[in-house]
Amino acid sequence: MARRDLLLALASGAAGAALFALLSRWAKRARRGHGAAWLKAEAGSGDRPRVALVAAGSVAAVKVPELATRLADELGAQVAVVLTGGGRFMTSSEIAGRYAREHFVAFEAALRAKRDVFLLEDCDEWEGYADVSVDPVVHIELRKWADVVLVAPCSANTLAKVALGLCDNLATCLLRAWDPDKPMLLAPAMNTVMWEHPSTLQHLRILEDRGCRIIAPTSKRLACGDVGRGALAPVDEILRTVQACSCPGLRGSGVGAWQRHGFQEWQPKEYTDTSAARP
Numbered sequence: 529m530a531r532r533d534l535l536l537a538l539a540s541g542a543a544g545a546a547l548f549a550l551l552s553r554w555a556k557r558a559r560r561g562h563g564a565a566w567l568k569a570e571a572g573s574g575d576r577p578r579v580a581l582v583a584a585g586s587v588a589a590v591k592v593p594e595l596a597t598r599l600a601d602e603l604g605a606q607v608a609v610v611l612t613g614g615g616r617f618m619t620s621s622e623i624a625g626r627y628a629r630e631h632f633v634a635f636e637a638a639l640r641a642k643r644d645v646f647l648l649e650d651c652d653e654w655e656g657y658a659d660v661s662v663d664p665v666v667h668i669e670l671r672k673w674a675d676v677v678l679v680a681p682c683s684a685n686t687l688a689k690v691a692l693g694l695c696d697n698l699a700t701c702l703l704r705a706w707d708p709d710k711p712m713l714l715a716p717a718m719n720t721v722m723w724e725h726p727s728t729l730q731h732l733r734i735l736e737d738r739g740c741r742i743i744a745p746t747s748k749r750l751a752c753g754d755v756g757r758g759a760l761a762p763v764d765e766i767l768r769t770v771q772a773c774s775c776p777g778l779r780g781s782g783v784g785a786w787q788r789h790g791f792q793e794w795q796p797k798e799y800t801d802t803s804a805a806r807p
């Protein structure tokens with residue numbers, strides 16, 4: 529092949545690859561419904577309950593398509609699904625789509641309709657944020673938008689992060705910035721040994737003391753084959769719990785226990801300057 533032909537072939541190959549990458553990125557975005565513009569558009573639209581559904585990286589996130597669509601269909605809720613990195617993996621077509629095809633197809637259709645179910649991921653915090661005085665901070669807008677936040681499934685990792693106040697992704701920023709007057713529900717799901725680790729009890733106690741409601745996991749044969757406690761609570765039970773506390777106007781029933789106990793402002797410590805005493 530002549531040098532010119534080789535260069536042409538390489539150039540057209542590279543252009544083809546770039547076009548393919550662009551198209552698949554666009555297709556993926558269209559399928560997943562990225563972007564947070566709807567948050568502003570949907571603000572103040574009607575009196576349907578609004579649920580921020582955080583899905584962390586437990587195996588049980590394969591049930592998120594069912595949970596999200598049933599929240600919309602049976603409770604008439606608008607649902608913003610917030611995925612962690614692990615949650616994204618578990619709710620993918622390869623994993624959740626294979627686990628329960630019908631629920632996954634309904635979920636994808638709901639996302640495409642952009643009416644009842646929306647999807648947010650970490651990139652939605654950062655992509656499109658350019659102008660400090662104009663662009664919304666997604667986790668803050670979401671906090672204002674939602675009536676209730678439900679973490680289902682809540683992985684051991686996200687449970688620990690929320691209890692300790694870590695906020696290194698969209699989900700945990702939302703939970704750290706959560707309005708203390710609004711309900712926060714957590715449905716843990718993890719391996720039995722993770723569940724029985726002493727950290728779990730500590731973290732649950734911290735969160736319950738703050739007014740979070742824990743939807744207890746059940747015992748059964750888990751996806752990993754172990755038998756014991758740690759399975760996500762049944763979807764029916766999660767729906768009932770959300771229904772009980774997601775009506776608009778139910779403010780005041782939230783996680784604000786620390787406020788009722790009296791908010792304690794940090795006071796600067798008085799430091800003694802010892803430099804003057806040094807020779």
Ligand SMILES: Cc1cc2nc3c(=O)[nH]c(=O)nc-3n(C[C@H](O)[C@H](O)[C@H](O)COP(=O)(O)O)c2cc1C
Binds near residue numbers: 718
């Ligand atoms: C296949 C697989 C299954 C997992 N299942 C669980 C689980 O059921 N519960 C859990 O707490 N962690 C589980 N993990 C570990 C979490 O995904 C991991 O701790 C991750 O950091 C969670 O991050 P996130 O809380 O930000 O989603 C699993 C990991 C893998 C690879």
